[in-house]
Amino acid sequence: MDILVEVRFHGRGGQGAVTAADLLAVAGFKDGYHTLSFPMFGAEKRGTPVVSFLRVSDKPIVIRDEVKTPDYVVVMDPSLIDVVDVLAGLKDNGMLIANYPMGSEDLRRKLGTDKEVHAINATKIATEILGRPITNTAMVGALVGATGIIKIESVEDAIMEFFENREIAEKNVRLVRTAYDHMREVCGWQR
């Protein structure tokens, strides 16, 4: 079976790590891929570390074991870097994207890795746009901006479907686009 991309999301309960993976599952399907997302909570409580997974493939996905060697890791909360082995199993040519206010160089030093890592201050962007520090859509935008695995338009459509409140949906679309544009510039890929 050919899995094109495997992603692991780290968040804290209530930050929407599960929704992030789900959003991308729906968006990826819009792009014509087969997708699968599933969660792995700690204690189902706000604030406890949460992991969720995403698989994207051009064939039906039948394997449901946990993602052990992700292509990409997304970290929603800077405080997780100290308490969770966020790099675990990340492929050598993989990439880690974290919500981290001190910049990519500082993040790389802290993680002590040669692998590609990018920091984005998602808390700041989310607070500016949503008025609340909910970072999941920003981090979805950052991942798509850094990697181009799924079309940003599909992500935007998925967000419009996910949020019943139109105003909140539109704010999240703006947020996802801002984070996307930022990371695309940092990573410098062309469509």
Added chain:
Amino acid sequence: MRKVVRGFYAIAEAVRLSKPNVIAAYPITPQTEIVENLAEMYANGELGDAEYVTAESEFGAASMVLGASAAGARAFTATSSQGLLLMSEVLYNAAGMRLPIVLVIANRSVSAPLSIWNDIQDSISIRDAGIIQLYVESNQEAHDMIPLAFKVAENRDVLLPFMVCVDGFKLTHAYEPVDLLDQETVDKFLPPYNPVVKLDVNNPVAMGCYAPPPYYMEFRVAMEYAMERASKVMLQEFKKWYKLTGRDWGGHVVAENCEDAEVVVVAMGSVVPLVREVISRMRQDGKRVGMLKIRTYRPFPSREIRKALKNAGKIIVIERALSIGAEPPVTADVKSALFGLNSEVYPVVTGLGGRDIPRELVERIIEDVMKGKIKPEKRYEGLNEFEEVIP
């Protein structure tokens, strides 16, 4: 219509399309969102004239669907883990009273220790109640099997509760593409429920009443016969389902690459596709391995299993439940189906309480069995080494 949906939505939508008259439920992870979705449909007026009742406990929920079914309603409930254990007193009654209630079990481990995660100990624990049990490998299969469950349960040759067992989290919480049924298709397959007898003030009957020794045994044995008939009815309905939807889920078991296999892995539930994947890769390397998926666990398809495994010398059973102090449950049943054949059975207990079952683990076990490295006796795979703190 093919859509990316969460497992619990696929299940709730299939329940809606089956037009239940009464749904009663009590929330428990990982089942909660199934009935949350149904409650939302109810609040939005999408459940026709169905009654939705939030019970005060699973005992209450089971009692309500029992009562509703006895009064002639098509009744549905869903639960998990301790919730099912709390229902069990009522469910034995529902089966004995021959009420065709449909339940979805979002399979979860049982306490203690407390765990919300997946194994199949909960539904396995009430396998002897007289309830049909079917285990699904995907959300598509779960979605498809719900109208079928009502149809089989309500068949006059059957009249037993039907339990669709869906792995909690692994399936219920996964977002994935599902071909959602439409009302026309389901209506074509599933007629309205027409009970043989029901509680009716104008034609009073009593149900589930006292049976002294001269009568009791006949009722219990009648359930055995009903289960045997259920086996045939299910096969017919599986075929009709295939004709109607083009989706062939097979019979009570699905044997893949078994004819010439030296080693066959027996699996149930969401681990099946992963085993299939391992088998197909090992086949590419020329290894003679196969897989047997058990779909129907009650009635247990002994004949089909014996037929599928007659050539396999070595059989691995992936066990995600225990019968503490005895052979693990699926192994015990498989061994009894193979009685007298010259085959070795390797029970592998793994994945309890949501522990991941990686592909590599399944492949390694198969390799070890092929090389004769392990003995055909109960073993626990993926255990951590902290026995010193556990008595």
